[in-house]
Amino acid sequence: MTRDIDQHLVTSDLQRQVAHWLAAARTFRDAEEFASIEAWKSVERDTGAPLRQQINAVVEELIELGEATQRVVAEARxxxxxxxxxxxxxxxxxxxxxxxxxxxxxLGDAVNSRTSAPLREALTTLDRLAVTSMQGVLERARKPVPRVLVYQDKGTGASILRAGVRLWAPGVIMPVAAIKIVRHNLYRPTSLFHETGHQVAHLTGWTPSVRAAIARALKDDEKLQVMWTPWASEIGADVFAFLHTGYASTAALYDVVGNADTILQWPVGDPHPIGWLRTVLGCAMSRLCFGDKGPWNALQRAMEAHYPIALAEETLQPLLARSKAAMPRIAEACLSAPVPGLGGRPMTDVLDPKRVSPQALAELEHTAGAALWTSPAWRQREGIRIVALAGLREAECPETAPMWIERARSWFVNQAEAA
Structure with a gap:
C-alpha cells in the first residue's frame, strides 16, 4: 500500500512539473513575451522574418517534446x-x-535593445552598413551575404555571433549575424566592421592565409612567429575594419585597448594581439596606405610616451621592441594576404584603402557639402565613408572632437527625430 501511495505521489509530481514547464513553453509562441512590437517592427523584414521563423520552429519543437512527455507521464499514472x-x-x-x-x-534582448525611436534608427542604420560592408567581397567570392541584427549592450568591445553557428538549443542555427555594439561606440561604430570582418573571413577562408602571411613576414624570428600567428583571426578583422574606415578604426581601437592595466599585458590564450602592438599595427597600416605624415604618428608617439615598453613585464620587452621594428613588413603582409574566396587576390583588390584616406574623405566632404549629413541619398551611397570621415575628424583634433561626436550622433538619429 505504501509503495502504491509513493508511486502515485511521484507520478502526480511529474504531472505537475511537466504542466508547469509546458505552460511556460507555450508563452514563447508570442514573440512579444521577450521583445516589444516596436522593436520587432524596427528590424528589417529580411532579418526579422528568418529570426521569427527560427524562433517559431524551436518553440514548436519544444512544445511537441513537452506534450510527448506529458503523454508518457499519463501512461506512468x-x-x-x-x-x-x-x-x-x-x-x-x-x-x-x-x-x-x-x-x-x-535573441529577445538583442531585438529589445531598440528601446527608443532614435536608438531604433541608429541600430537599423548599422544593420544596413554591416550588410553593405560584406557585400562587395562576398558577392565577388560568390557567397551569400548574411543579414545582420545589430544590438546595443554594455562593455568596451564589440562581438559577433556569426550567421550559421549553432545556438544553445539543439539543432538551432543562427539565421543572421548578431553583432553587439557597445554604448560608447554606438555613434563611432568602426568596430562594427571588425565584426563583419570575422564573418567575411569565415566565409572566404581568409584567416589561415593571414596567419601564413604573418609567418612568412617573421620567418627570421621564430619567437615573434609564435607570438603573432595565433592572433591572425583578430588581426584580419582589424584589417577589414581599417579597409572600411581607415585611421578612424585605429583611433577608436586605441580608446578600447588604452587601459593602463592591460595595454602592455599578454594574457595566456587571448586571441587578441597585445593592445600596444595592435595600435602600432594600425598606425603602420595608415603609414603604408596613406603616407608617412598624418595623425597616426601623433597617436603612436603619445601612446609610447604614456606606455613605454619599459613598463611591460621584463621578458616581454624584447618581443615588443622587435615587433615594433618588424611592424612595416607585418602590416604589408596583412594587407597583401591572399583571400582563397577571391581566387588568391588580396582583400585590398576589392576594398581599396585609398577610398578612406584623409584626402579621399576630405574630397567627399567638399563634394557633398552640408548635404552629406542630411541627405538620404548620401546616407545610402556613402554611409560607411561618412562613418570613416566623422571618426577621422573626431580623432584629428581634441578641441573640435565634441562637435564631431555630436554631428555623428545626429547623423545616425536625424531621421527618427525629424519624423
Whole structure:
C-alpha cells in the first residue's frame, strides 16, 4: 500500500512539473513575451522574418517534446513501470526548456535593445552598413551575404555571433549575424566592421592565409612567429575594419585597448594581439596606405610616451621592441594576404584603402557639402565613408572632437527625430 501511495505521489509530481514547464513553453509562441512590437517592427523584414521563423520552429519543437512527455507521464499514472521513463522525460524536457529559454532570451534582448525611436534608427542604420560592408567581397567570392541584427549592450568591445553557428538549443542555427555594439561606440561604430570582418573571413577562408602571411613576414624570428600567428583571426578583422574606415578604426581601437592595466599585458590564450602592438599595427597600416605624415604618428608617439615598453613585464620587452621594428613588413603582409574566396587576390583588390584616406574623405566632404549629413541619398551611397570621415575628424583634433561626436550622433538619429 505504501509503495502504491509513493508511486502515485511521484507520478502526480511529474504531472505537475511537466504542466508547469509546458505552460511556460507555450508563452514563447508570442514573440512579444521577450521583445516589444516596436522593436520587432524596427528590424528589417529580411532579418526579422528568418529570426521569427527560427524562433517559431524551436518553440514548436519544444512544445511537441513537452506534450510527448506529458503523454508518457499519463501512461506512468496507469502503469508504474513507466515511471523511470516519465522521470527521464521530464528532466530532458526541463533541460531543453532552459536551452530554448537561453536562445530566445539572447535573441529577445538583442531585438529589445531598440528601446527608443532614435536608438531604433541608429541600430537599423548599422544593420544596413554591416550588410553593405560584406557585400562587395562576398558577392565577388560568390557567397551569400548574411543579414545582420545589430544590438546595443554594455562593455568596451564589440562581438559577433556569426550567421550559421549553432545556438544553445539543439539543432538551432543562427539565421543572421548578431553583432553587439557597445554604448560608447554606438555613434563611432568602426568596430562594427571588425565584426563583419570575422564573418567575411569565415566565409572566404581568409584567416589561415593571414596567419601564413604573418609567418612568412617573421620567418627570421621564430619567437615573434609564435607570438603573432595565433592572433591572425583578430588581426584580419582589424584589417577589414581599417579597409572600411581607415585611421578612424585605429583611433577608436586605441580608446578600447588604452587601459593602463592591460595595454602592455599578454594574457595566456587571448586571441587578441597585445593592445600596444595592435595600435602600432594600425598606425603602420595608415603609414603604408596613406603616407608617412598624418595623425597616426601623433597617436603612436603619445601612446609610447604614456606606455613605454619599459613598463611591460621584463621578458616581454624584447618581443615588443622587435615587433615594433618588424611592424612595416607585418602590416604589408596583412594587407597583401591572399583571400582563397577571391581566387588568391588580396582583400585590398576589392576594398581599396585609398577610398578612406584623409584626402579621399576630405574630397567627399567638399563634394557633398552640408548635404552629406542630411541627405538620404548620401546616407545610402556613402554611409560607411561618412562613418570613416566623422571618426577621422573626431580623432584629428581634441578641441573640435565634441562637435564631431555630436554631428555623428545626429547623423545616425536625424531621421527618427525629424519624423
Amino acid at each position: 496507469k502503469n508504474p513501470a513507466r515511471i523511470p521513463a516519465a522521470s527521464t522525460g521530464v528532466q530532458r524536457f526541463r533541460r531543453r526548456y532552459v536551452q530554448v529559454d537561453t536562445t530566445l532570451d539572447f
